[in-house]
Structure formats: structure tokens, C-alpha cells
Amino acid sequence: xxxxxxxxxxxxxxxxxxxxxxxxxxxxxxxxxxxxxxxxxxxxxxxxxxxxxxxxxxxxxxxxxxxxxxxxxxxxxxxxxxxxxxxxxxxxxxxxxxxxxxxxxxxxxxxxxxxxxxxxxxxxxxxxxxxxxxxxxxxxxxxxxxxxxxxxxxxxxxxxxxxxxxxxxxxxxxxxxxxxxxxxxxxxxxxxxxxxxxxxxxxxxxxxxxxxxxxxxxxxxxxxxxxxxxxxxxxxxxxxxxxxxxxxxxxxxxxxxxxxxxxxxxxxxxxxxxxxxxxxxxxxxxxxxxxxxxxxxxxxxxxxxxxxxxxxxxxxxxxxxxxxxxxxxxxx
Amino acid sequence: xxxxxxxxxxxxxxxxxxxxxxxxxxxxxxxxxxxxxxxxxxxxxxxxxxxxxxxxxxxxxxxxxxxxxxxxxxxxxxxxxxxxxxxxxxxxxxxxxxxxxxxxxxxxxxxxxxxxxxxxxxxxxxxxxxxxxxxxxxxxxxxxxxxxxxxxxxxxxxxxxxxxxxxxxxxxxxxxxxxxxxxxxxxxxxxxxxxxxxxxxxxxxxxxxxxxxxxxxxxxxxxxxxxxxxxxxxxxxxxxxxxxxxxxxxxxxxxxxxxxxxxxxxxxxxxxxxxxxxxxxxxxxxxxxxxxxxxxxxxxxxxxxxxxxxxxxxxxxxxxxxxxxxxxxxxxxxxxxxxxxxxxxxxxxxxxxxxxxxxxxxxxxxxxxxxxxxxxxxxxxxxxxxxxx
Numbered sequence: 001x002x003x004x005x006x007x008x009x010x011x012x013x014x015x016x017x018x019x020x021x022x023x024x025x026x027x028x029x030x031x032x033x034x035x036x037x038x039x040x041x042x043x044x045x046x047x048x049x050x051x052x053x054x055x056x057x058x059x060x061x062x063x064x065x066x067x068x069x070x071x072x073x074x075x076x077x078x079x080x081x082x083x084x085x086x087x088x089x090x091x092x093x094x095x096x097x098x099x100x101x102x103x104x105x106x107x108x109x110x111x112x113x114x115x116x117x118x119x120x121x122x123x124x125x126x127x128x129x130x131x132x133x134x135x136x137x138x139x140x141x142x143x144x145x146x147x148x149x150x151x152x153x154x155x156x157x158x159x160x161x162x163x164x165x166x167x168x169x170x171x172x173x174x175x176x177x178x179x180x181x182x183x184x185x186x187x188x189x190x191x192x193x194x195x196x197x198x199x200x201x202x203x204x205x206x207x208x209x210x211x212x213x214x215x216x217x218x219x220x221x222x223x224x225x226x227x228x229x230x231x232x233x234x235x236x237x238x239x240x241x242x243x244x245x246x247x248x249x250x251x252x253x254x255x256x257x258x259x260x261x262x263x264x265x266x267x268x269x270x271x272x273x274x275x276x277x278x279x280x281x282x283x284x285x286x287x288x289x290x291x292x293x294x295x296x297x298x299x300x301x302x303x304x305x306x307x308x309x310x311x312x313x314x315x316x317x318x319x320x321x322x323x324x325x326x327x328x329x330x331x332x
Numbered sequence: 333x334x335x336x337x338x339x340x341x342x343x344x345x346x347x348x349x350x351x352x353x354x355x356x357x358x359x360x361x362x363x364x365x366x367x368x369x370x371x372x373x374x375x376x377x378x379x380x381x382x383x384x385x386x387x388x389x390x391x392x393x394x395x396x397x398x399x400x401x402x403x404x405x406x407x408x409x410x411x412x413x414x415x416x417x418x419x420x421x422x423x424x425x426x427x428x429x430x431x432x433x434x435x436x437x438x439x440x441x442x443x444x445x446x447x448x449x450x451x452x453x454x455x456x457x458x459x460x461x462x463x464x465x466x467x468x469x470x471x472x473x474x475x476x477x478x479x480x481x482x483x484x485x486x487x488x489x490x491x492x493x494x495x496x497x498x499x500x501x502x503x504x505x506x507x508x509x510x511x512x513x514x515x516x517x518x519x520x521x522x523x524x525x526x527x528x529x530x531x532x533x534x535x536x537x538x539x540x541x542x543x544x545x546x547x548x549x550x551x552x553x554x555x556x557x558x559x560x561x562x563x564x565x566x567x568x569x570x571x572x573x574x575x576x577x578x579x580x581x582x583x584x585x586x587x588x589x590x591x592x593x594x595x596x597x598x599x600x601x602x603x604x605x606x607x608x609x610x611x612x613x614x615x616x617x618x619x620x621x622x623x624x625x626x627x628x629x630x631x632x633x634x635x636x637x638x639x640x641x642x643x644x645x646x647x648x649x650x651x652x653x654x655x656x657x658x659x660x661x662x663x664x665x666x667x668x669x670x671x672x673x674x675x676x677x678x679x680x681x682x683x684x685x686x687x688x689x690x691x692x693x694x695x696x697x698x699x700x701x702x703x704x705x706x707x708x709x710x711x712x713x714x715x716x717x718x719x720x721x
Contacts (some may be wrong), residue, residue: 018555022564029571032650107369147702149653151660152676152695159685168682265562269657273680283563284661295570299563306560 008314012307019303024071027296068227078300084293088287090191093297096282103172104278107197107248108267108305112259115202115209120252123213124245130218138210145207150266154200154273161196169196171274200270205262209252217249253317260309264302356628370638373715380711390701394498394514396646398471401507402485402493405670407469409492411501413441414688415452417497424459434462434484436493460491466625497690499678508670508692515671517701520652525645527590531597532640538598539605540628546602553595561592569663578669585664589651600643604636638716646709649702656698672698 039054060062065073077084083093126135148156161167172193173186212251221244229239271280279298286295344720364372368657375381392402418436438458442451455475472478486493496505553587568588572581608614617631652672659673660680667674678684679691 015455015555015558023567026564026567026571029568030573070672143703143706144699147649147699147706149656149660149695149698151657152692152698155676155679155685155692155695158682162682162686163689170682254672264505264560266561268562268566269661272661283566284663287566287663290570294570295567299567302560302563303558306558310558 004318005315008311014312016304019307020075021071023296023300023303024074026299027292028067030290030292050189061076062129078297083297086291086294093294095316096294097279097297097301100279100282103276105278106268107172107194107201107271107276108263108276110194111198111201111263111267112205114198115206115259115263118202119206119213120249123210124217126210126241127214127217127221127248128240138214142210143206145203148204149269149328150200150204151269151273153203154196154270157196157200158274169176170194172197172276197267197270197276200274201263202268205259206213206268208262209259212254213248216248217244220248250317253313253320259308260313264306268302346523355629366638370715371637374392374711377714379707383707383711386700386704387708389678390513390517390704391525393474393510394517395474397510397514398473398479398715399481400483400503401466401471401510402466402495403504403507404471405503405511405666407503409498412439412492412498412502413442413450413500414496415492415494415498415502415697416454416688417690418454418492418494419447424461435459436486436495438533439492461487461702462492462493463487482685483612487688495687496693499688499691505690508675509672511670512672512675513697513701515582515665515669516652516655516673518697519582519589519655519671520648521588523586523593523655524647526586527594527597527647528593528640528644530590530594532601534580534594535598535601536605538626539602540609540624540632542606542609549598549602553598556595557594559592561654565589565592565658566661566663568672569658577665578702581665584670585655585658586651591656593647593651593708596647597640600639604639605632608632638712642709642712642716645705645712649709652698652705653702672677 074084081094083097085091086093086096088126122138126132126138129135158169161169172190174189174193221240223244225245226239229243230236267278268280268283270276271278272284275281283295283298283302285291286298418439420431420434420436422434424431424433435453436459437456438460440453440455440458442453443449446449462484463486464484465482465491466482466487468482468485468489470478494506496506496509499505499508534549538549546581563587568591569585572584576584583710609629614627614631617627622631654675655664655671656673659671660676662677665671666672675694676692679695682721683689
């Protein structure tokens, strides 16, 4: 097991390095380096920039050195926890991060939990009661969940709440709790807002999970061991829960790997539509104003989150399934 | 591959009036090509058939967007800001009796003296009759043939016709959605074709030659699939120079989408190649001295074309959803271009949405198109291998 964890960690470090190269390329893509565009935007706003600042900035990011040196300097800064400076927001990137990361993670993790909590019972139900009315309803809802883009679902939800119930569901806090310290009242206020984004983010993923679980479980239910167990007189409910469900869950655990990229992608769009104080609107603003250092750090961070998620899912899978732990299938 | 005659062929041979015709000798009886079998199996999937009709309809709208649109999609009419949708009526009931004559009701505009807000009331006294094959504004059919013929239009060209309502600038939503179909569907198709080319070449080479190239591509694919796509797409899209022409942005966006979209197709192609590499007939071809190219094109590709088509058709809706999300956030196609995502950008604000919920119509178009594509893809997947039970 330890060897397996070590192997996975090494792969993850390499993947992260590859991701950092991609992100660095993205940072470098806009024409002209960012100090030039920063100066251009400042002088367009009628402000003057003194020469010393420019030289200091160019020196700081090694803009006059070859690309590889620039990359090394950028990576070194990242490793030391210095994420650069956001010119658009006039604040260090690290500060913006620490302010919003808690909320981001809270929303995303809750969405993952809710997604699983919804999809596992529905998946089991529709496999066990195949072709029942409930199964058809679940299938239709599942198809809809896959076909409705997150932002559209958020828009419709916003419209329905506003028009029929007179409630605006944007944001995560009411005005009076926006900058307050955490307390029970603030938490209750948070809970009364957070259901909408969670609902939107979890549906798309839940639709896929239900399909996967239903298909897996249907395969298992038709296997002879289920028939044997039934023939020997074990109650139907007991058989289903004790054997096929547990086997059908295995592939589901391995889906955490792609569930997380999906959740992060969809929470990105949802957060923008619903105007949540998470990292996503900051990334959008940074991208729109080509504030590439901030954007790059954010993309890298979102990538890191998914990689950690994949790692956790692989470890969970190895823990559940000894075939993987012992290197029999899929270990490398 | 030999075709096995149907199990009941001896009986049918006995009962057949001509008696001595063996179905194995007669070229038509009991022998169907692989594609005929696929078509037969697909046509049994009822939902997929209905969806195919819907998609054909979407395709027609995309090809003949100008012909279908009663109004110029870019035509700004301040008078009709946020005009609500008019219901289409087909049967006209007058004193003389019933007749088939499509019409819509006109608007009465009331201006609130305090807020200066316009409210539209459908005026049932004013009937605006519509004529088929109406000549009004000019456009180019297929971007080539200049014409001014439209499927439908009000008898008096000045009368308003807003089947899906009007937007913030009084532009006709119906015409805009029709034009958006053109762009949004083509982004999906072009993007999938690009990722298909990438996926077939890379996946094919990996599966056929194996070895280090296969291992390397596997790592690259795993890497790309582990990334959150939307933020990365955004990053690439944001790096586009803002001065690019609409056509350049269009191709850049499709390129970005296929840059991350080829992995699934490459995976399918590689898997198929690996499976076929072990087949006896492929080995036989190789021992006969066929070149790599001939083994691939003549012997292997025909065996999995249907699987590639299936994978590609299942990839189209993802592309369309991605383009829509990018454009909606303002990082994809930009305003003078009309796509479903660009149209939905107008619906971002909750107050606008409350005044004009019909701005969500492009969303309905997206959902219907994506649903239909998923069903057709599912049908194709079930039909792709007609020899499996």
C-alpha cells in the first residue's frame, strides 16, 4: 500500500509540473508582456508610472531574461507561496486567495457530498426497480440534467424564485452578514443561500453518477451469485445491499476522479451567474482583463484541487478493492 | 467476414414458390451489408428516430436561417423593445366562417407616465395577417445567393411580427435564434471534426504501433482528462487578441474546444486498434505483405468506422455546451456574431429576465438540440455493432 501511495504521489508531482507548463504558456499567450499592458492600461486611465517601478517590476518577474528563466522564477515564487500581484485588483494574489478559498471549498465539497447523497439511492432504486415509473422518471430527469447547461439551470432557478416567490437567490450572504464574523446567525443565513448553487452544481454530476451506478448494478444483479443467494433463501433486500450494491460501488469510487473536474467546472459557471463570493468570479474578471498572473495562479490552483481529488479517489479505491492495492489490475 | 445465412433458411427454401433458389446463391435474400444491419437496428430505437427528425429540423433551420427568419436579426427597432411573443394563429374565424389564414395579434403600447416604462398589451382587435413566401429584407442564401424570399412575413412589411418576442433593442428573437442555430451547431460539428482528425491520428498511431508512443499518449490523455476543462478553456480563450475578426475568433474557439476534446475519441480509436491487432485476419493481411497503410485503411478501419461515428456523435453536444458556456461568460464568440450562448448573455440580469423571460428561448433550443443529439448518439451506440446479440 505504501509503495502504491508513493508511486501515485510521484505521478501527481509530474502531472502538476506539466500543468504548470500549460498554465505558464497561457500566461505568456497574450501579446506583449504584462508589465507593458499594465503600463498601457494605467496611462489609458490617465495615470503616470514612474520609471523605477517599471524597472523594479521587470526585474522582479525577470521579464528581460529567456523564457525558461522566467518560468523557473515564476515556479520558484509559487513554491515559496508567493503567487504574484494582481494589477487589476491592486492586491497580492495570495491575499485574494486566502479570503475566498474557504467559501469556494465549502461550496464545492458540499456539492460533492449532496451529489452522492442524491445519486446513490436513486441509482440503486432505478436499477432494482428497472422499467418502473420511478425508473423512467429518474432516467428522464437524468437526461435533462445532462442536457441543461449549469448556467441555464441557474438562470431558470433565479427566474422562478424571483418571479414566483419574490426571492433573489444571488450571493451567499444577506447584506448585514456580508462582512460579519462567523456566528450561528451568519451560518443560518449562509445555509439559506447556499442551497441554490449546491442544487445547480450537484445535478449535472448526479445525473451521470445515477447512470453509471444503475448500469453497474444491473450488470451485477443478473449474475448467478445473486440468484444462488436468493435460491438459498436470503431476503431480496439483504442480498441486494450486502453483495451487488457493494460491488457496483467500486467503479463509482473511481469516478471521483472525473467528478471533481466536473464539479469545479460547473461551480465556476454557476458561481458567476449567482454572483457567489468564491474564486470563480475573480478568475473570470482576471481573464477578461487579461490579468494573467492572477488567472494563471487560479487555474493552477483549480488543477491542483482536481489532482488531489483524483489522488484521494485512487487511494480510496485501493483501500476498497484489494485487486488494485496488490497491483493486480490498474495499479500502474 | 462471411455472412451466416439465417437459421431458418432451409424451411423458407422449401416453402418458397420457386423452390430451388438457395438464399446463399441469390445475392439479396438473407444477406444484408453491415450498414443495412446498422440502419435496421437504429430504426428500432424509437426515441433516436424521433430525435433524428428533430435534428434534421435543426439542420434545416441552420441551413436556411435567412429564409426562415421573418425579420433581419440585426435590425434594431426601439419601438418594440422587449415586445412579448405573439401567439401564432392559423385558423381565422370571421363572419363569413372559418378559413386557413395565419395571423398574429398586434400590440398596443402603453407608456407609464411616471416610470416611462412601456407595457405591451396584445390587441385582439388588430389582426396582422401573414403570407407565405413573402419578399422583404435581403440576405444571402448559403452566404452566396442574394435573395429576399422568406418563409413567412406580415402582409404589410411594416407590421410587427415577433413570434418569440423582442430583445433589449427590439430585435426579433425568432430570427436571432434561427441564426444562432447556424453558428452553434457548426461550432459543434467543426470542433468534433477537428478533434476527430487529432484523435484518429494520435489514437490510431498509439494503438497500432504501441510501445513508447502509446505510453506517452496515454499519459498525455490522462493529464488532459484530469484538468477542470472550463477554467482552462477560459484561460486559452482569454489569451485571444481582442482585435481578431469574428471568423478568426470562431476558428480559435473551435480549435480550443477540440484541443481538449480529442482525448475521448483518441481513447476509443486506440482501444479499437488494440482489439483488432490481435484478430487473425489482420495478422493474415500483414503476413501477406500488406503495407501499414493498407492494413489500417483496407482491413482495420472498416471494422470500426461505426464506433468512431458513434463516439463523434456523442462528442458533439459537449462541444455545443462548451461553446455556449464560453460565449455566455463573454470569453467565446463576441456580440455581432449570433450564437445561442451570445444570445443568453442578454438574459444574465435577473431584472431583465423578470421583464422578458422569452430571452431564455435560446436555452430551450440548446436543451432540445443536446437532448436529441444524446438520444441519436445512444441509438447509434446500440446499433454500432450489429453482430453483437
